[in-house]
Every structure is written in C-alpha cells, then in structure tokens.
Amino acid sequence: MIAITFLIPIAVGIALVFLILFLAAVRAGQFDDLDDPAERILHDD
Amino acid sequence: MERSGAERRERQEASCPHCGIAVEGPEDAFCCRGCEMAWAIIRGAGLERYYEERTELPPRPEPLRERWDSVEAERRSDGTCEVRLAVDGLRCASCVWVTENVLERTEGIEDATVSYATGRATIRWDPERIGLGEVAGRIASLGYRPRLLGNEARPDRTLLTRLGVAAFAAANVMMFSAAIYAGWLGSMETAYVELFRWASLALATPVAVYSASPFFEGAWTGLRHRVLHMDVPIAIAIGVLYVQGLAGTLAGFDTYLDSLTMLVTLLLAGRVLESGGRRRAAEAAVTLAATVPATARRIVGDTLEVVASESLLPGDRIAVGAGEDLPADGVVVSGRGALQRALLTGESAPVTIEEGDEVWAGTVLLDGAVTVEVSVAVEGTVIQQMAEQLRQAADRGTKPSSTDRIAPWFTAATLVIAAVTFAVWLPVAGSARALTTTIAVLIVACPCALALSKPLTAAAGLGAAARRGLLFRSADALLETADIDTIALDKTGTVTEGAVEIVAASDRDLRVAAGLERYSRHPIAVAIVREAIARGVPLPAAEGVREEAGSGIEGHVDGTFWRLRSGGSDVVVLEGPEGYRGLIRIGDRIREDSLAAVAALQALGQRVVLLSGDDADPTRRIADAIRAAEAWPAQTPAEKAKRIEGWREAGHSVLFAGDGMNDGPALAAADVGVAMGTGAASSILTADAVLGVGSIAPIAAGVRVSRVCRGAIRANQVRSVVYNVVAVSAAAAGMVNPLVAAVLMPLSSAMVLAGAARVERRVRARERS
Secondary structure, three states: OOHHHHHHHHHHHHHHHHHHHHHHHHHOOOOOOOOHHHHHOOOOO | OOOOOHHHHHOOEEEOOOOOOEEEOOOOOOOOHHHHHHHHHHHHOOOOHHHHHOOOOOOOOOOOOOOOOOOOOEEOOOOOEEEEEEEEOOOOHHHHHHHHHHHHOOOOEEEEEEEOOOOEEEEEEOOOOOOHHHHHHHHHHOOOEEEEEOOOOOOOHHHHHHHHHHHHHHHHHHHHHHHHHHHHHOOOOHHHHHHHHHHHHHHHHHHHHHHOHHHHHHHHHHHHOOOOOOHHHHHHHHHHHHHHHHHHHHHOOOOOHHHHHHHHHHHHHHHHHHHHHHHHHHOOEOOOOOOOOOEEEEEEOOEEEEEEHHHOOOOOEEEEOOOOEOOOOEEEEEEEEEEEOHHHHOOOOOEEEOOOOEEOOOOEEEEEEEEEEEOOOHHHOHHHHHHHHHHHHHOOOOOOOHHHHHHHHHHHHHHHHHHHHHHHHHHHHHHHHHHHHHHHHHHHOOOHHHHHHHHHHHHHHHHHHHHOOEEEOOHHHHHHHHHOOEEEEEHHHHHEOOOOEEEEOOHHHHHHHHHHHOOOOOHHHHHHHHHHHHHOOOEOOEEEEEEEOOOEEEEEEOOEEEEEEEOOOOEEEEEOHHHOEEEEEEEOOEOOOHHHHHHHHHHOOOEEEEEOOOOHHHHHHHHHHHOOOEEEOOOOHHHHHHHHHHHHHOOOOEEEEEOOHHHHHHHHHOOEEEEEOOOOHHHHHHOOEEEOOOOOOHHHHHHHHHHHHHHHHHHHHHHHHHHHHHHHHHHHOOOOOHHHHHHHHHHHHHHHHHHHHOHHHHHHHHHHO
C-alpha cells in the first residue's frame, strides 16, 4: 500500500501537465474562435 | 441570365469584366465606374488571379455613405490600431482572398485577416499613415460592404481557465473519493484514508478559492443590493462544503469535497455554454448610422467658409450640394433637389424639396443644390433629440427571471429546514450528530440543477432561434418572448422590402431607362438598374446624359433623345421620339413571405398590428395585403412608442419589429424589440433581438422556441424542486452521507442537461404540428 504515496503525486502530476497544456491553449487564444479555422483551410494562402 | 429576342442578339454584347453584368458595348466595357475602379485596384495589387479563380460574381461596388474617421479604434501598445468589422457580400473563398490581399498590400495596413465563416475582418493599421475611413473605403471599392460591429463580447478566457482548474480537480478528487468509498467495504488503514482526504483538500482548495469565486462575488453583490438571487444559495452550499471539508480533513471524518469540485465544474460549464450563446447573438453587426457631418459650408457675403457643424447658429445660411448630408435643421431658401429622409422617417422614397420646405440634419440631398437657413442649433435638431431618447431607452433595466424570483424562497426554506433539523437532532443525538446532519441538509439543498436550468436551456434556445434566423441578444429576451400576445410591425423595410422597386415596366423601356440612369445614385435609378440586371437586360451606353435636380434625367440612347421624369409618387414616365410615352411603375414591394409570416403568427394566437409613419392609404393597403388585424398610419416615432406603452399598460405583452433609426423609441418601449439586421445601427443597438435575414418570418419561430424553452425551464424547476424536497428530507433524516451526495447531486444536474438537449427536437415537433 505504501506505493499509494508515490502514485498519488504521479497521478496528480500527469493531470497537472494536461491542465497546464489546456491553460496554455486557452491563453494562446485557441478557444476564442471555434468556427472559423474549419473554413480557413478551404482557401489557400 | 437568359437573353431573348432577335433584336437584342444583334447588338454587340459584353459582360462587365468585374461584376459580370451584361453590358452593351465593346468587349471590355464596364457597367459602372465602381467596377472599373475595383478592377483597377485588383490589377494594381497584382491579384488578377482572382478573376480566374472566383466561383461567384461579386456585388457591384457602391460608395460608402457612412463617416468612418470618427470611429474610435482600439490602440495597441506598438502604436497601431486594430478593429474588427463585419464585411457583407463575401460570396466565395476568392472574395475573401482578394479582400485580404488588397488590404494587406495597402500602404499603412499592417495586417488583415478576413473570415469567410463569420464574415468578419480583423484589420491592424498604422494611424499615422492611413485612416479608418480609407481602409473602409478600400473594402467598399471592391464591392463589399464594411460594417462596424456592435458591442462584441470578447471570449472570456478567465471563465475557461476557472473551468479547466475545476475539471482537473474534480477528476482527481473523484478518484480519491472512490478509493475512500471502496475502503468502507474492507478495512483501509486510517493513515491512507487521511492521505486521500489531504490530497482531496489540496485539490479542492483552488476550486473553492479560485474557480468558485464568481459565485461568491455574485452572492455578495446580490446581498449588498438586498437581492437574494440564485448565487446566494449556491455560495452558501459551496462555502459549507469547503468548511466541512477543511474540518473533516483536520479532525478525521468524511468530507464532501468530491461533490464540491463536481458542482463547481458543472456550474461553470453552464456559464461557459451560456456565454457562448450570448456572444453569438451579440455579434449582430451594425451599420454606422449616417450622422451629422462634422463640417458645413457657411455662406458669408459672396463666399463660402467651412465651419464646424456645432458652431452653426439659427439664421446662418449654408450651401448643400448633391450627395451631401444635411448638417443642420433648417428651411430651404433657394434651389431644389431630392431629399432622402430615411434616417428620420424610415421611408426611403425621396421627396422633392424647394424654397420654403423644411429639411433636417441627417437627411441626404440626393441631387440638386440648395441654400438652407439654419433654424436651430445642433443640440436642438430632431436627430439629436432622437439620439437622446435612444440613450435613455437603452438604460432601462431588465426584469428578474422566474428562477431569480424563486431564489429567495429557496434560500429561506433551506435555512429554515436546516435550523429545524439542528433543533430536532440536538436533544436526540447530541451536538456532533446534529451538526453533521444539518451540514448534509445545507449541502444537498444546493440548487445546482435550478441554477443550470436557465443557462443550459437558454443556450440551446438561442442556438435554435439563431438557426431559424432570429438572433436574441440575451437569454432574458428569449424567455420573455413566450409571453408575447401582440406583434406590432413597422411597415417600410420590415413588412415591405423598404427600397423602391420596379413593379411593372416593359423590357424595352427598362433598357433605355437603365442606360440613362446607369451612373445615378438616386434610389429610383438604382432600382431601375437593379431590375434591368435582374431581368438580364443589358445596360446600353448613353450619351450626353443630363440630370436635373428633383425632376428627371435626359440623354441619348441608340442615337435617340430620351427623357425620364417623375410622374407622381408611384410612376416614372419615359418620353421618347414621336411622342412616345412609356410608364415604369415603382412601389415598395411587400416581402414575399410577409403574408405567410403574419398567418404563422396569428396561428400562434398573436394579434398582429401595423404601425407606420406612412400615409393612411398605403398603410391600409399593406395591412389588408398581409391581413393584419389593425393598422395605424401616420405615426411619429414618439407616437409609436406611446401606443406600445398603452397596450402594455392594458396588460398586453408587445413585440415590436422595425428597421429604422426612427423605430428606436418603439423598439425600446416594447417588451421585446426586434430589429432588422439590414436596418439602421441605432435600431439594432436598442433591440432585444435581430433578424438575420431580410424577412419577418423568423419571429414566429422565435415565439415557438421561446415557448419550448419556457416549458423546459418550468419542467426543470419542478424536477429540481422535487429533487430538493426528496434529498433534503433524506438529509434531515440523517440518511445522506458523502457517497449518496456524490451520486444524487450530479444526477439532478444531468436531468437538466437532458431537458436542454431536447429543446431543438421539441421545437421541430411543434413546427410539424
């Protein structure tokens, strides 16, 4: 059972990495416009 | 475009290189100067590829009427300005490509992105080198129409951050809690249980302190204003949950921290959805109202001097030329011309003005030239008074929603039950047990489902209404529409097309008339040319064209002399050789689907009334044509508003749909004001909802969606009250522990979510029946 003491920080740490990735995406404006990028690919340069 | 008739085939035909409209003349003849300029700009920027790649023909360029240079743009730290505009007329990907590239190659523009999906352009420019007026003019010269956006809510990144933190914590805390609950079955060492509790507390703390802060702030603001709204019981529940969790972790008893994180996550998810729906509706674009021009030409002795419009005094004489906006209210002392008063009256047909006629600031002199004696200073002009009325109207508050109305009862009932629970348990089981039971009551009583009900349902409803062409600005406006029993409609531009249309004319007359009117900006001229284009009649070349202010136009077509003159309010006479007289009938056409739209509204039990600024005869005629129950002609903007207020006082709930700046007061006076998306900026700004298409048909759909949403929210309210009665009773009886709470609470929220997801399906079911 002692393994739990290591596993909890590891599990939280992994989740934290994803949280940081999500927050970085939010900060970079990835969620500001959810409709347009899908259309953008249709016209070149 | 189909062309027929041997006569026409014999003439040399070409199509305009820019807009593709059929034109008579040499191969490279342009249909108008606008197209010639657009073509030159595109060639000049080295973007000829556009003409090979485009899949749709562009609209014909029209000069910009609005004054853009006074627009305040966002200044960035590097000294450049940025603005987001709506661009109308983007018909294909090549339109986007050419606009973006022409802008980017314009001196002074740093960066330009144009979006096809949303029809938005984001432009960054150096204000030292180019003005916004020029930027907008550049877009317009390509044939697209730039419009300023209304108050556009920027996507709220903080809310997403809060949600991210809460969801991250919820997922982890749930795992720890699952371990603790599993430990109940076997025997888990206390040390590990404590470890899980501490880990949960560590993760729940940022949720309670950071993620949940909007609820605490909301509750505090409410309490300060002595309003008990929905945030109050939520804040109480979250606060109690966290304090209990803190105490439980320190003293070693079971906590509800998993429920805390889950609740905050769900509530924030609801807010994110709601803000998404609201943003979409708020993005309705507005056209800048043509305001009073900044300068005027004052006549001093024998010369003219340019002065600021504000400095004009009663008695001053000013010169106004063709195509200019009037800078002040006054009386014509000499000259004649055609005046368009659309901004003030909503009627687009121009009137002829002569000596002695009154004119107003904000109207446009379409042709001719006049000298005007100013009658009032700028502050006293009709347009300024109207703007003031609009400002006052925009300040009115919103009604509390039904959810907010039951919040005080909810809070009071919860607190009373909690107190009773404590009082009953105290003598029976001692203070510790009484306290845990009371805390359980406070926690399960959290009106989470109730709080989610409105945002989730409204988000679904706003989307459903938007897909049907009606963009509501707020959830409240959407829900209020369910109560509407009277629909008041403006005539011109709402029930009718609003622009002068050709009702009847022969192809032959139309061809000659279009040739003469090809370059004119007069609304009748524009209508004639548009009709010729629509019928596929090629525009002939005209020579020696002379336009006479307020009376007509003449010139040579095919070597013959023709004269086109007004023959009354609804007919234009074409006079040709050997006494030839052709009649072109003009009028304001009723929108094709107006009759069906009114019938649909009446089927929903609505009383449909026509309110018009126009005379009795045309108003009566239109009212009969659409089968409106009542018609009120010759209504001034203030009278329209007063009539609506009268109906409201008589107990009716009124929806008003209109399009002009003159409809602003009526839009504000109505319970729900609906503006035409194609109408004046001021009307869109005061409205609760905007029609995305040029049609009033979506109003019926809006009423239907609103009723469905109202029903769904009622059902959710009933469900969550039932849930609360059951859950609170169980908690008061001491039957709720953290595991029961963790299952029960999200379950009630899921119920609400399911209800919101059914909105679209229910609306469709109603449409079929």
